[in-house]
Amino acid sequence: MTRARELQSAPRLATVELVPSARRLRTNHEPALAPLIGREDVLARVAEVLASGARLLTVVGPPGIGKTRLASACLDRMGEAFARRGGAWFCDLSQAKTEQDLRFAVFSLLGEKAPDLQLTQQEVGARLRELLQAAGPTLLVLDNFEQLTFAAEVVHDWCRAAPKLTVLVTSRERLNVDGETVLELPPLACPDERAAAVGSFDAVTLFVARVREAGGSLGDDPAAVAEIVRRLEGIPLAIELAAARTRVLSATDLARRLAEGHDVLAKLKHREGGRHATLTSAIAWSWDLLSLEEQVALARCSVFSGSFALDIAEAVLGAGESSLDLLTALRDKSLLHPVEHGRLSLYVSIREFAARKLTELGPEMVLETQRRHAYAFAAAARTFGEARNLQQKGPKGALYAGFRRDKENLLGALAFVRAQPLSAPHARMQADLAGALAHLLVLPGETSVAELSAALSSLEVHPDPASAASLLFARQGVLNSLGQYEACRADLERVRAMTDLPAGLHLLALVDLGIQHRYQGHSREGWAYHEEAARELAAAGLPRLAAMNEACMGRLQCDLGDETLARLHNERAFAACESAGDHWLAGLALANLAQLEQELQAFDRARDLLERALARLRAVGEMHYEAIYASVSGDLFFESGEVEVARRWYAQGARFLGGFLTHRQTAILHASSAALEAEAGDLVFAESQLAIARAGAARVANPVVRLAIELHGANVAVSRSQGASRQIALDAASALLSDVDDPESDRGRLAGSSMDVRFAVRMLRRTVARLGITHAPSGLEIGPDARWFAFAEGPRVDLSRRGTLRKILLALAALRTESPDQGITVEALAALGWPGERMLAEAASTRVRVAIATLRKLGLRHALLTRDDGYLLDPTVPFTCASA
Numbered sequence: 001m002t003r004a005r006e007l008q009s010a011p012r013l014a015t016v017e018l019v020p021s022a023r024r025l026r027t028n029h030e031p032a033l034a035p036l037i038g039r040e041d042v043l044a045r046v047a048e049v050l051a052s053g054a055r056l057l058t059v060v061g062p063p064g065i066g067k068t069r070l071a072s073a074c075l076d077r078m079g080e081a082f083a084r085r086g087g088a089w090f091c092d093l094s095q096a097k098t099e100q101d102l103r104f105a106v107f108s109l110l111g112e113k114a115p116d117l118q119l120t121q122q123e124v125g126a127r128l129r130e131l132l133q134a135a136g137p138t139l140l141v142l143d144n145f146e147q148l149t150f151a152a153e154v155v156h157d158w159c160r161a162a163p164k165l166t167v168l169v170t171s172r173e174r175l176n177v178d179g180e181t182v183l184e185l186p187p188l189a190c191p192d193e194r195a196a197a198v199g200s201f202d203a204v205t206l207f208v209a210r211v212r213e214a215g216g217s218l219g220d221d222p223a224a225v226a227e228i229v230r231r232l233e234g235i236p237l238a239i240e241l242a243a244a245r246t247r248v249l250s251a252t253d254l255a256r257r258l259a260e261g262h263d264v265l266a267k268l269k270h271r272e273g274g275r276h277a278t279l280t281s282a283i284a285w286s287w288d289l290l291s292l293e294e295q296v297a298l299a300r301c302s303v304f305s306g307s308f309a310l311d312i313a314e315a316v317l318g319a320g321e322s323s324l325d326l327l328t329a330l331r332d333k334s335l336l337h338p339v340e341h342g343r344l345s346l347y348v349s350i351r352e353f354a355a356r357k358l359t360e361l362g363p364e365m366v367l368e369t370q371r372r373h374a375y376a377f378a379a380a381a382r383t384f385g386e387a388r389n390l391q392q393k394g395p396k397g398a399l400y401a402g403f404r405r406d407k408e409n410l411l412g413a414l415a416f417v418r419a420q421p422l423s424a425p426h427a428r429m430q431a432d433l434a435g436a437l438a439h440l441l442v443l444p445g446e447t448s449v450a451e452l453s454a455a456l457s458s459l460e461v462h463p464d465p466a467s468a469a470s471l472l473f474a475r476q477g478v479l480n481s482l483g484q485y486e487a488c489r490a491d492l493e494r495v496r497a498m499t500d501l502p503a504g505l506h507l508l509a510l511v512d513l514g515i516q517h518r519y520q521g522h523s524r525e526g527w528a529y530h531e532e533a534a535r536e537l538a539a540a541g542l543p544r545l546a547a548m549n550e551a552c553m554g555r556l557q558c559d560l561g562d563e564t565l566a567r568l569h570n571e572r573a574f575a576a577c578e579s580a581g582d583h584w585l586a587g588l589a590l591a592n593l594a595q596l597e598q599e600l601q602a603f604d605r606a607r608d609l610l611e612r613a614l615a616r617l618r619a620v621g622e623m624h625y626e627a628i629y630a631s632v633s634g635d636l637f638f639e640s641g642e643v644e645v646a647r648r649w650y651a652q653g654a655r656f657l658g659g660f661l662t663h664r665q666t667a668i669l670h671a672s673s674a675a676l677e678a679e680a681g682d683l684v685f686a687e688s689q690l691a692i693a694r695a696g697a698a699r700v701a702n703p704v705v706r707l708a709i710e711l712h713g714a715n716v717a718v719s720r721s722q723g724a725s726r727q728i729a730l731d732a733a734s735a736l737l738s739d740v741d742d743p744e745s746d747r748g749r750l751a752g753s754s755m756d757v758r759f760a761v762r763m764l765r766r767t768v769a770r771l772g773i774t775h776a777p778s779g780l781e782i783g784p785d786a787r788w789f790a791f792a793e794g795p796r797v798d799l800s801r802r803g804t805l806r807k808i809l810l811a812l813a814a815l816r817t818e819s820p821d822q823g824i825t826v827e828a829l830a831a832l833g834w835p836g837e838r839m840l841a842e843a844a845s846t847r848v849r850v851a852i853a854t855l856r857k858l859g860l861r862h863a864l865l866t867r868d869d870g871y872l873l874d875p876t877v878p879f880t881c882a883s884a
Contacts, residue, residue, distance in 0.1 A: 027083040028109060029075040029090045036073040037209060038188050038202030039066070045183060046074055050166060054181045056159050058145075058169040061185035062334040062347055063282035064237030067170035070185060071141045074168060078139060086136030086164060094144040099151045103128055106142075110135065125154075132162035145171040146333070147289055152177050172286055172334040184334075187234030187347075191226045198222050203229035207239050216246025224255040231258040233347050237279055283353045286335060297326040298335055299361060302354035303373045305408035307345040312409075315376035316369065343405065370416050377406065377413040378429035381436035385470050388439045389508055390545040404621055407442045414451070424462040431455045431467040438474035441624055445482045445660065449475060469495045469505045476512065480519070483662035483700025488516050504542045507533050511549050514556070519664060521704040523559050523753035530556065544585065547576045551589045558596045559753050561861050563853040566596050584625075587616035591629045594636070595755055600866030603640040610636060627656035631669040635759055638676045646676055664705050667696035668756055671712035675763050678719035686716050704754045707747055711736065711760035715767050726771070733768050737761065741862065769876055779878030780863050786810040789860070792878075797858050804833045808851050812864070813881060816873040823870030 036043075049057055061067050072090065079088035089109045096102050103124055110131050132138065142155065152175035159165055159179065169175065174182045188203035198204050199222070207229050211218055218225065228251060232238040245254055287295065297317050304313070310327065317323040327344070330336045336344045346354065358366055384403050403410070414433040420426050434455040438448045452475040459468045476491040495501070495509040510533040517526030530553045537546040554569030570592045577586035594609035610633050617626040630653035637646035650673040657666040674689035693709050714733045721729035740761055742748040751757045779792045786806040788796040799806045811832045815824050830844035833851060852871060856864055863877045873879060 026086065027075075027079055027088040029072070029079050029088055031076050032069075032072055036069060036076075037206045039070055039073065042070060042183070042185060043073060043077065046070075046168070047078070049181050049183070050078070054179075055166045056155065056169070056175070056177070056179050057167070057181045057183060058171055058174050059183050059185055060171055060174055060334055062172065062235075062337065062350060063286055064235045064279050064349070065185050065187065065334075066236040067185055068143050069236070071143055071168055071170050075139070075141060082137055082139040082166075086138040088139045090141045090143065092143050093148060096148055099148075099154055100124075102148055102151050102154060106140070107131075129158060129161040132158055132165050135162070135165075137164045137166075138162070139166050139168065142167060142169045145169050145175070146173050146286070149173050149175060156180075173332050188229075188236060188239070190230045190234045192230075195226065198226040201226075201229070203232075203234040203239060206236060207243055210240045210243030211246045214244050214247055216243060217250060218246065219250045219252060221250075221252045221255075224251040227255040228258060231255070231348070233349075235279075235347060235349065237282065238349055241279060279349055280353065283350055286333060287353070287357065290333070290335075293322070294326055294329050294333075295357065296361070296365075297323070298330055298350075298354045299358035299365075300369045300372075301330070301336065301346060302351050302358050303369050303412075304346070304351075305412055307339045307343040307405060308409065309343055309406075312376050312380065312406075313344065315379075316372045318372055341405075373409070374413040374416045374429065374433075377409055378417070378432045380406075381410065381432040382428075385432060385435045385439070385474075388436075389470060389473055389505065390542065390548055403436060404440050404442065404623065407437070407440065410437050418454075422458060422461060424464070427455075427458040427462040428464055428467050430458050431464070431471050435470050435474040438478050441478070441481065441660070445478050445662075448478045449482075452478065465498055465500045466502065466505065469498060469501055473505075473508065473512070476516075480516070481660045481663045483664065483696075483702065485516060485520060485701065489513065492516070503536075503540055504545060507536055507540060507542065507545060510536075511545065511552060514549075514552055518552075518556055518559065519704070520702055521707075521750045521753050521757075523556050527553070527556050527560075543576065543580065544582060547573050547580075547582065547585050548588075550576070551585060551592060554589065555592045558592055558599070559755050561599075561752065561856060563596065563600070563856065564850050567593070567849070570596075583616035583619045584622055587613040587620075587622070587629075588625065590616070591625075591632065595632060597866075598636050598639065599755055599758065602866050602868060603636065604868050606636050623656050627653045628665045631657070631665055631672070634669070634676070635672055638672065639759070639762065643676065643680050647673075650676070661692070661696045662699045663696070664700065664702055667693045667700075667705050668708050669693075670696070671709040671760070672763075675712040675715040675760070675767075678716040679763075679767060681719075683716075683720050686719070690716055703746075703750055704756060707740075707750050708754075708756045708760045711740070711757065711764050715760075715764045718764075718767050718771060730768060730771065733764055737765060737768070765876070779880065780860075780873070781880050781882055782809065782813050783882045786813065791859070799858075805851060805855060807835075808833045808848075809855065812871065812873050813879075816875070816879055817881070820875040821872075823865075823867045823872040825870040829871065 046057065046059075059067050059070060075088055075090060082088040087110075089106075091105050091109060093102065093105055096105050100121060103121075107124060107128055110128070132140075149171070155167055155169070155175065156177040156179070159167060174180065188206060189201045190203045191198040191201045195201070199208070204225055207225060208218065228242060229239055232242060242254060242258075249257070287298070290298065300317055301308075301313065303316060310324075313327055314323040317326060327336065331338070331344065335350055336346060339345045358369060380403070410433055414430065414437065417426050417429045417433060434448075434451040437443055438452055441448075443451070452471050456468060456471050456475075459471070472491040472495050476488040479485075479487045479491065492509045492513050496506060498505075510529050514526040514529035514533070517523070517529065530549055533549050534546075534553070537549060540546070550569050551573035554566050554571075554573060557566035557569060570589045574586050574589035574593070577583075577589060590609050590613035594606045594613060597603075597606035597609060610629060614626060614629055614633070617629065630649050634646045634649035634653060637643075637649060650669060653669050654666075654673075657663055657669060660666055670689045671693035674686045674693060677683070677686035677689060690709075690713055693712070697705050697709050714729075714736050718726075718729045718733050736747075739745050740747045740751045740757070743752060751761060780789065781792070782789045783796070786809040787800045788798050789809065790796040799809065808829055811824060811829060815822060826845050826848045827841075829848045829851075830839065834844075834847065839847070848871075852864065852866070863874050865872055865874050
């Protein structure tokens with residue numbers, strides 16, 4: 001008969017005598033010899049909760065997280081005050097199994113056994129309530145309560161009976177009774193890979209302290225110490241056990257062994273011994289408290305790498321409706337913990353233990369779990385691919401962000417599928433998984449191309465045209481990041497040549513071909529592809545793809561300098577995407593408009609639009625485009641004169657794009673950063689940034705990138721030059737700018753079709769002007785009554801029959817003469833251009849914008865600026881008014 005049954009069947013219990021508290025010490029707690037490391041925020045939270053009147057507080061957390069040590073620290077801080085008034089007691093329940101055990105464990109703290117009185121279980125309970133009520137203000141710590149959660153009502157009953165009783169419970173599971181406050185104990189704070197002062201983190205402080213106590217050696221490698229505590233996920237018991245290893249291993253060796261997966265903690269015992277002397281025994285204790293179904297569920301969860309979403313976990317558990325209950329139970333028992341965005345995870349120590357248990361359940365269970373994992377992620381990858389290729393009506397939403405967090409799970413699923421015998425379902429799964437990884441840009445480019453090509457080879461054995469097309473789209477995206485543009489276009493043309501495809505995939509190929517041509521400065525050729533796609537999309541029923549094409553047309557018109565068409569297409573795209581909740585495409589349209597405003601020198605409007613664009617891209621986890629527009633934000637703040645802000649944006653963009661050194665935007669970012677640093681006087685860093693840009697450009701055949709880098713390089717050369725070499729650098733820059741200003745030259749044609757090039761032109765022109773030579777487009781001459789205008793040695797542009805344009809140009813010329821650095825407002829231009837005509841403000845603004853855009857198209861693009869205070873003729877452009 002078990003001990004529990006013996007106690008349950010016993011008619012009489014031990015004899016006890018209640019002893020008045022005045023005859024007893026009112027605490028059994030002995031203060032800790034060393035202070036608790038970290039946890040100041042948690043201790044403050046405990047004090048705050050108890051001060052607010054809460055009387056039942058449960059501290060929950062996984063094995064080894066430090067619940068007992070925290071409870072002891074609470075008694076260190078608050079126990080004396082309670083002991084003076086009533087009592088402060090620490091009750092270790094690690095050996096308690098029944099309600100009787102619980103009652104007698106507490107009773108032994110408050111009463112003494114005597115031979116002349118025998119009590120039944122009910123009498124003990126009643127006397128215990130009386131004793132707690134009479135004790136006065138009492139703090140009772142019930143440690144290790146997880147195996148007694150069925151007795152939660154007993155504790156609840158004590159709190160009702162004794163209004164001055166405060167109970168602090170430590171457990172791996174909440175009590176789930178009325179009035180309970182739950183505080184989840186997190187791991188100690190660990191430094192991330194970029195942290196500088198690693199010694200300021202609690203996990204590091206604990207490790208260093210325990211190494212010194214153990215007589216170990218830290219060595220001189222703070223990065224290794226940071227890596228150790230990060231690998232151990234800030235779990236105090238794991239950190240303390242690892243510290244003991246430094247008696248024979250350096251911190252560097254220990255970090256390496258942890259990274260390689262060695263179980264260096266398996267046989268180590270904690271210095272205090274007991275049931276949780278090893279991390280494995282602490283976890284095993286929790287495992288033994290699970291039901292069989294919960295054990296199987298936890299074992300299956302070990303198949304995940306990192307965090308996972310709830311719906312994927314349900315598919316892997318395969319327990320129907322009960323899977324949610326099982327996951328909830330594991331979460332309540334602190335064996336699963338929540339991470340960002342509603343996802344769940346296992347601490348590494350628990351995952352490794354659960355993986356061993358999964359192996360013990362047999363090879364069939366292991367194989368079935370891996371198969372479910374692979375099938376679930378392949379199905380999600382297919383859905384993601386369809387959303388990424390704009391073949392669904394709904395927006396991508398946060399799916400993109402979630403999938404980036406599943407990188408390791410996707411890789412694991414792909415490895416499993418590739419290891420299986422090739423079949424049609426496995427070929428399709430391989431395609432879906434490889435495509436998702438490629439779209440996420442989480443693998444090195446060459447590795448990703450190899451995976452995609454292998455998946456295409458599998459589809460040649462088991463054909464699936466739609467899956468093959470999706471792979472080709474994914475591969476051309478990776479090839480684009482590698483600067484292999486001809487190969488990009490070849491993959492897109494291959495899609496166009498495929499038969500038996502949904503119409504949307506053919507149309508996506510058209511849109512992507514337009515994008516590829518724009519990237520290389522072939523904007524007019526790209527426009528033709530977008531126009532063809534727009535005609536076919538009008539009746540295709542693919543609103544997301546149509547909106548993307550609209551945004552691409554808007555971006556092309558930004559590059560071509562047509563303000564009116566650029567606004568029209570981008571505003572249409574934004575309206576359609578915003579109303580549909582498609583934050584990704586809405587963000588791209590806003591970013592296009594921001595760059596348009598920057599080119600027009602309307603910096604405040606550009607900042608607002610970029611902030612809104614980046615907020616939408618962050619919302620969907622679109623790190624690729626977020627990095628691109630971080631680079632664009634750097635350009636904006638560089639041009640508006642905010643150097644430190646620009647530096648931060650360039651650094652943010654480089655953190656992601658730095659993994660893609662041949663990406664066109666990576667090279668442009670570093671070249672822009674070089675020009676910024678040269679202007680700011682940090683010539684050494686400027687040269688290093690320029691070297692990175694040139695190295696990337698040398699590996700790609702992109703004339704836009706090469707010209708932008710040439711211009712920024714000239715900027716650095718001018719800033720770097722001194723003495724006699726200054727004039728040489730200025731002359732070279734002046735000659736380069738003259739060539740760019742010539743619309744018939746190769747450089748001039750690229751400048752006319754790329755905002756990136758024109759930004760570099762403006763920055764170089766500013767540097768040349770700052771250092772003594774004003775170089776601008778050839779001098780502007782305006783005829784009598786603005787009937788014509790011309791640049792030196794250029795043809796006259798006739799305005800004799802365009803009265804409104806003449807009136808606006810006259811006003812701009814007059815202001816240029818009287819106040820060269822002052823702008824004229826939209827309202828003022830509307831009144832001058834259409835005198836006496838009554839218009840709504842929006843209509844007036846539209847008319848002025850169209851008129852300004854027309855003047856720019858006629859030849860004033862470089863000379864007619866937009867600023868926050870309105871429009872003006874560029875003060876740096878030589879200007880005269882002809883008398884005849």
